[in-house]
Amino acid sequence: MRAFVALALVLGLLVPAAPVRAQDAEALRQEMERMRKQFEAMQEQYKKTMDSMAERLERVEARPQPAAAAPPVAVQPAPAAPPATDLTAQQSPGSAPSPLDLIRPRQPFALYERRGAGQLLFDMGVTGDFVGNLTQHNVQKNQGGSFPGLENLFYLREGEVSFFGQIDPYARAEVRIEAGQDQRGGNLNVSVAEANISLTALPYGTQLKMGEMRNRFGLLNEIHSHDRPFIDDPNVLVQFFGAEGLREAGFEATWVPPLPFFIELLGGVFNGQNDVAFGRDQISNPLVTGRVRTFFDLDEWGAIQLGSSVAAGQTPQQKSSTILGFDAKYKYTPPGWQRAVFTLLGEYLLSFRDVVVTDPEGIDTTRYRGSQGFYIGGELRPFNHGELSKWLVGFRYDRTQYPAASGTEWAVGPFLSYYPSEFLRFRLGYKQTTRSQCCSYLDFQDNGGSAKQVSEYFLQATFIMGAHPAHPF
Amino acid sequence: MRRLLVIALATTAAWGALGAQSVPAADKLRIVTSTTDLKALTEVVTGNLAEVDSMARASQNPHDLEVRPSLMVKVRRADAMIVNGLELDLWADVVAQGANNANVIPGAPGRIDASSGILVLEVPKTHVDRSMGDIHPVGNPHYTLDPGMAPAVTQNILEGLARIAPQHRAAFERNRQQFLARIDEAMGRWNKMLAPYKGSPVVVNHALWVYFLTRFGLVQVGTVEERPGIPATANHIVKLVNLMKEDHVKTIIAEPWSDFKLVERIAQEAGAQAAILAATVGSVKGTDTFLEAADFNVKALAQMLK
Numbered sequence: 001m002r003a004f005v006a007l008a009l010v011l012g013l014l015v016p017a018a019p020v021r022a023q024d025a026e027a028l029r030q031e032m033e034r035m036r037k038q039f040e041a042m043q044e045q046y047k048k049t050m051d052s053m054a055e056r057l058e059r060v061e062a063r064p065q066p067a068a069a070a071p072p073v074a075v076q077p078a079p080a081a082p083p084a085t086d087l088t089a090q091q092s093p094g095s096a097p098s099p100l101d102l103i104r105p106r107q108p109f110a111l112y113e114r115r116g117a118g119q120l121l122f123d124m125g126v127t128g129d130f131v132g133n134l135t136q137h138n139v140q141k142n143q144g145g146s147f148p149g150l151e152n153l154f155y156l157r158e159g160e161v162s163f164f165g166q167i168d169p170y171a172r173a174e175v176r177i178e179a180g181q182d183q184r185g186g187n188l189n190v191s192v193a194e195a196n197i198s199l200t201a202l203p204y205g206t207q208l209k210m211g212e213m214r215n216r217f218g219l220l221n222e223i224h225s226h227d228r229p230f231i232d233d234p235n236v237l238v239q240f241f242g243a244e245g246l247r248e249a250g251f252e253a254t255w256v257p258p259l260p261f262f263i264e265l266l267g268g269v270f271n272g273q274n275d276v277a278f279g280r281d282q283i284s285n286p287l288v289t290g291r292v293r294t295f296f297d298l299d300e301w302g303a304i305q306l307g308s309s310v311a312a313g314q315t316p317q318q319k320s321s322t323i324l325g326f327d328a329k330y331k332y333t334p335p336g337w338q339r340a341v342f343t344l345l346g347e348y349l350l351s352f353r354d355v356v357v358t359d360p361e362g363i364d365t366t367r368y369r370g371s372q373g374f375y376i377g378g379e380l381r382p383f384n385h386g387e388l389s390k391w392l393v394g395f396r397y398d399r400t401q402y403p404a405a406s407g408t409e410w411a412v413g414p415f416l417s418y419y420p421s422e423f424l425r426f427r428l429g430y431k432q433t434t435r436s437q438c439c440s441y442l443d444f445q446d447n448g449g450s451a452k453q454v455s456e457y458f459l460q461a462t463f464i465m466g467a468h469p470a471h472p473f
Numbered sequence: 474m475r476r477l478l479v480i481a482l483a484t485t486a487a488w489g490a491l492g493a494q495s496v497p498a499a500d501k502l503r504i505v506t507s508t509t510d511l512k513a514l515t516e517v518v519t520g521n522l523a524e525v526d527s528m529a530r531a532s533q534n535p536h537d538l539e540v541r542p543s544l545m546v547k548v549r550r551a552d553a554m555i556v557n558g559l560e561l562d563l564w565a566d567v568v569a570q571g572a573n574n575a576n577v578i579p580g581a582p583g584r585i586d587a588s589s590g591i592l593v594l595e596v597p598k599t600h601v602d603r604s605m606g607d608i609h610p611v612g613n614p615h616y617t618l619d620p621g622m623a624p625a626v627t628q629n630i631l632e633g634l635a636r637i638a639p640q641h642r643a644a645f646e647r648n649r650q651q652f653l654a655r656i657d658e659a660m661g662r663w664n665k666m667l668a669p670y671k672g673s674p675v676v677v678n679h680a681l682w683v684y685f686l687t688r689f690g691l692v693q694v695g696t697v698e699e700r701p702g703i704p705a706t707a708n709h710i711v712k713l714v715n716l717m718k719e720d721h722v723k724t725i726i727a728e729p730w731s732d733f734k735l736v737e738r739i740a741q742e743a744g745a746q747a748a749i750l751a752a753t754v755g756s757v758k759g760t761d762t763f764l765e766a767a768d769f770n771v772k773a774l775a776q777m778l779k
Contacts (some may be wrong), residue, residue, distance in 0.1 A: 169580035172570075198570070199583070205549060205573040256573040258550045262542035264571075295542035303541055332537075338534055338730055385732035386704055421703060422537075423603055467602070470564040472571060473541045 068439060089315070120167030123467035127227035129158040132459040144230040144451025146458075147281035147432060154459070155181040157224045160193065164469065170201040176224070182243075192223070193247070205256045215246040216266055216291055217309040218325045218347045227471060229345070229379060229394070230456045231429045235411055236373030236400040240323055242276035244460050246311065248287060249273065266291040273311040277351070279316030279405070287313030295473065302332035302340075305473055319354035319366060329473065336382045351403040373400025379417070392417040397431075409435040415458070423465070429458040493552040502638055505551040505577075507562035508535045511587055511630075511755040512618035513763040515555055517652040518630050518645050522638075529757030532777060534730045536607075536702070540567045548572035551583070552637055555630060558588035559614035575716070576637075585633030587626050593614055594683050606700025619684035620663070620767040623656050659764060670778040674720045676713065676745070678727040678736055678741065681752055685770065695719055697727070697736055702730070710739055717743035724777045728752035746777045 019142060132154035133147055140151035147157075157180050164174035178193040196211030220229075237245060250270030256261060264449045272278040272287035280287070293307040309325040329345040351371045356364050377396035383389040394417065399410040415429030433454040487737065490721035502523035506512040512527035520734045528544045529535045535557070538544075546556060548568050554577035556565045569577050569584075576583040593612035601608050616622045627649050635642040671690035675682075678697040684691050695716055699709040716722070717739075725747040727736040733749060740747035751760040 030768075105728045166579050169578075200573075200578045201575040201593065202720065203575060207570075207573045254573060256549050258570075260546065262546045264542070293542070297541060297543040302545070305542065335532060336730060338537060340539075385735065389704070421603070422607070466630070470538075470540050472567065473539060 010075070014090050016022035017353060020450050041243055054247055056419065065238075079385075091181045116206070122163055123469075125160075125162045125164075125464065125466040125468045126466070127158070127160045127162070127224075127226045127465070128156065128461075128463050129160075130461045131157040131231065131365065134457040135454060139451050139456075140456050142451040144454055145456055146238075146433075146454075148404055149183065150337070151182050153184065155186075156188065157181070160224065161186075162468075167197065170360060171197050171199050173197045173209065193204065205258060207254050211253045212249045213247070213252065215248055215270070215289055215311070217246050217250065217269065217289060217323075218349070219327045219329055220347070221245050222472070226462045226464075229343070230377060230396055231415060231460045234347070234377075234429065235398040236347065236375055239373060240277060240349050240351055240403055241274060241408075244274075246274055246277075248278075250283065250286070262293075262295040264291075264293045266293075270313075275316060277315065277353070278313035278323050280314035280318060286323070287311060302330060303473065304328065304330045315353060315355075316446055317356050319356065320351035321351070323352075324350040332473070334384075339381060339384075341381055341384075342378065344376070344378040348372070348374040349400075353403060355404050369404065370403035373398075377397075390419045392419070400418075406434050409433060413456075423463060425434070425460075425462045427458070427460040427462075429460070431456045474653055475687070484535070502553065502634070502641075503551045504553045504555065504634070505547050506555040507557050507565045509754040509756070510599055510763065510766075511555050511557060511626075512616070513766070514587075514623065514626055515543045515630050515634075517640075517763065518627050518634065518649050520642060520644065520648045521546055522641050523634075528565065529562075529753070531753050532729060534728070535562055535753065538562070538564045540564050540569065540571070544568045545572040549574050550578060551577055552560060553577065553583035553634060555585040555587055555633065557614055559588040559593060559611050559616075559618065560609055561614035582636045586631060587629045588616065589629050591622060591625050591629075594687065595680070607702030607703075613683050615678065615681045616684045618682060618770070619688045620656060620660060620763070621688045622684065623763065627633070627652065659768065663767070666771055666775045667691070667778075668746050670775070673724075674722045675774075676717060678731040678740075679726060680727065680751075682726055689771070691772075691774075694722060695727075697725065697731075697739060705735065711733075714739060714743045717745055724774065725750075726750050727776070729756045748773050748777055750774070 002191040010348055062373055119136055120194045127130045131147065133145060134152060135145045135151050137152075139145050143149045143151065145151040147153075159179045162174065162176040164172070166172045174194060175192070176194040176197060177190065179188045179190045181187070182189050192212060194211070194213050196209055196213045199208045199210075202208060214224070216222045218237075220234065221241070224235075232244070233245070248268075248269060248270035252266060252268035254266045257265075266289070268289035269283070270287040270289065271281040271283050272285070274287070278287040289309070289311045290363055291307060291309040293305065295303065295305045297303045305328065307325075307327045309327070310322065310327075312322040315321045321378075325347055326349075327345070328346040330343070331340040333340045349372065351369075353369055354366050355369045357367050358364050375396055375398045377394065379392050381389065381396035383391070392415070393431075395412070395414045397410075397412050399408070401408050411433040413431035415427055418426045420426075431454075433456070435454075501521075502519065504515055504519065504523050504525045505523060506515055508529050509527045509531045512525050515525045526547050528547060533760070538760050545568055549572045551574060553573075554565065554569060566579070569579075575581060578584065584602050593616070595609070596612035597608070597610060599765050601610055617626060631642075631645045631649055634645055639749060662670050666774070667689040672692060674694040675686060676695045676697065677686075677693055680696055680698075680701055683693055695713050697705050697710075697713065699705050705713070722743065723745050723747055725736050725740045727733050727747060727749050729749050731749070733747070736747045739745075749757060750773055751757040751766040754763055754766045755761050757766075757769060760769045
């Protein structure tokens with residue numbers, strides 16, 4: 001029964017369809033004619049476009065290439081972009097680009113393709129820091145310059161390869177391997193400058209760092225030489241911590257409380273490997289460090305960071321040694337400026353230590369010795385844009401006592417910095433140092449204290465390749 | 474040795490005490506974004522369910538932000554941190570590290586990358602190095618300037634926020650759909666406004682606008698910067714002016730932090746017009762929302778191309 005109904009329906013549809021088919025054929029012929037005309041018009045349009053393209057190409061090829069080394073720019077349509085059809089009909093007159101111009105990959109770019117298994121899971125960077133200095137012959141002879149033993153030399157102060165990144169969701173690590181020349185003769189000394197782990201997923205605003213690290217004491221100690229705002233290190237830091245600064249193996253914990261303003265509290269326990277201030281080198285008699293840092297954003301008046309630090313341990317002679325530090329850094333960045341126009345920073349250090357003194361009869365006695373020192377420095381970038389914005393002028397004033405011997409030295413020095421890009425920097429500087437007495441503590445070959453007055457000219461060239469994390473304020 | 478033990482005990486005690494005093498979760502989510510564009514897009518998703526703050530100010534170039542501790546204060550108590558990704562805001566990692574907030578470190582549920590899965594333009598296909606300037610090796614990161622990217626970006630934001638506040642997913646989705654309807658409506662208007670100028674050549678100060686220009690069928694034919702991040706030399710300016718004259722370029726687009734005097738001088742020499750567009754939400758007066766910023770940019774561009 002159902003089959004009969006279906007047959008009747010089919011027949012019912014076919015019978016009236018017969019005359020309609022004749023009408024459709026006529027309509028189809030008209031449609032085809034219309035399409036043929038459209039196709040001819042499109043063909044004509046396409047020919048015009050191609051002619052225009054060829055003409056444009058000839059023009060471009062005949063023209064000298066603008067900025068031959070400039071990076072290429074690709075323009076490809078975004079995924080949800082409206083289809084770029086029928087653009088020629090809507091182009092503005094003149095030599096406006098054709099649709100093919102829009103999609104032509106003029107430069108070596110392609111759509112993003114996420115890298116696969118070969119993707120490196122951490123960052124790498126390479127830096128190089130070359131320093132040259134000129135000074136008097138007697139200063140070289142006494143090794144009394146800012147780079148002792150390397151006076152009147154151009155040398156690699158620090159070549160660094162750094163690796164850093166996440167270990168897993170809970171921790172990150174950084175390893176920095178340094179090579180540098182620390183004595184005349186050209187031999188490079190290679191060392192692991194830092195190798196540490198930071199546990200970043202701890203609760204309550206805490207973080208734990210362990211391993212070999214540059215201690216967060218004051219402003220400059222944690223910063224590597226190539227990133228410091230001065231060519232040479234401030235005298236007070238060299239006198240109190242030695243040329244290498246405070247670099248220790250141990251643990252450092254920080255806490256940032258959930259307050260409306262910034263405050264960071266830090267405590268650390270280290271072996272005590274510093275050969276000038278803390279050389280006990282035993283975690284059972286540790287070097288203990290602490291730091292408090294706060295920051296005030298003064299909006300249009302700039303920003304200021306204040307900190308105080310402490311390091312307490314034992315000297316290589318197993319005598320107690322404590323160093324207190326206070327630091328401040330101010331930056332002024334006018335509205336619309338990308339970088340600070342003016343930076344002022346300084347540190348004031350106090351050293352309290354017991355020193356072994358040998359009297360004329362050859363008997364060693366322990367005496368308490370307190371000393372202090374500071375530096376203040378600044379940098380000015382007078383221009384915001386253009387070539388002149390790459391130039392900065394700066395200065396530093398140093399004054400320090402010797403922590404383990406009597407005597408004072410002070411120094412002043414201007415410098416000029418030029419940044420062709422943020423990855424390359426050149427500096428020229430001058431430094432005049434005056435010492436009240438030239439002390440055996442400095443290991444000078446005492447020949448009449450001829451390193452009392454030191455004039456030095458510096459040249460520094462620094463580069464960065466690859467990844468380099470942004471530096472804190 | 475005794476001193477070491479005392480230190481260890483004191484540290485442990487202090488740590489425990491801190492836990493006991495930990496602040497209870499607030500009613501609203503605390504979200505920090507790296508840029509004001511992402512702040513605006515996050516706000517349309519969260520509505521009044523969250524307090525959203527941006528680390529970069531509208532007037533700041535997000536490429537190179539100074540890592541101030543005041544940014545760490547913002548991030549310290551955040552439930553989520555939304556970043557642009559594509560290496561635009563690498564500084565946000567340093568902020569997150571300094572903030573000691575486990576919610577927002579890489580890999581944490583509260584770390585949201587708004588660029589996930591978007592189609593990235595200007596990805597180097599061949600070898601690149603720094604001789605090309607401060608080039609972005611994973612592609613152009615300025616996708617938020619294209620209003621057509623709003624669906625993808627808000628989807629990423631929604632998915633990220635739903636990880637930390639799944640109870641609000643429906644509300645986020647509702648807010649998002651309402652916003653996308655407004656974007657759709659505006660997109661029709663913007664397309665119509667710029668349709669007559671499809672294919673027109675445009676010069677930009679920095680290669681910031683490629684997503685925006687491509688969306689509306691405009692073509693970037695040159696940059697004022699000789700290479701990304703490297704200021705123009707006199708030689709480059711001469712070549713650029715010649716190029717603009719030959720290609721009848723009528724327009725130079727600049728960012729609020731660019732050297733606009735130089736841009737204006739080049740425009741004048743080439744017989745073109747220059748204008749500062751809203752490179753980030755809020756960077757130009759009257760562009761305090763994502764829609765206002767896009768609307769401002771489209772209108773300003775259409776005006777210049779007339």
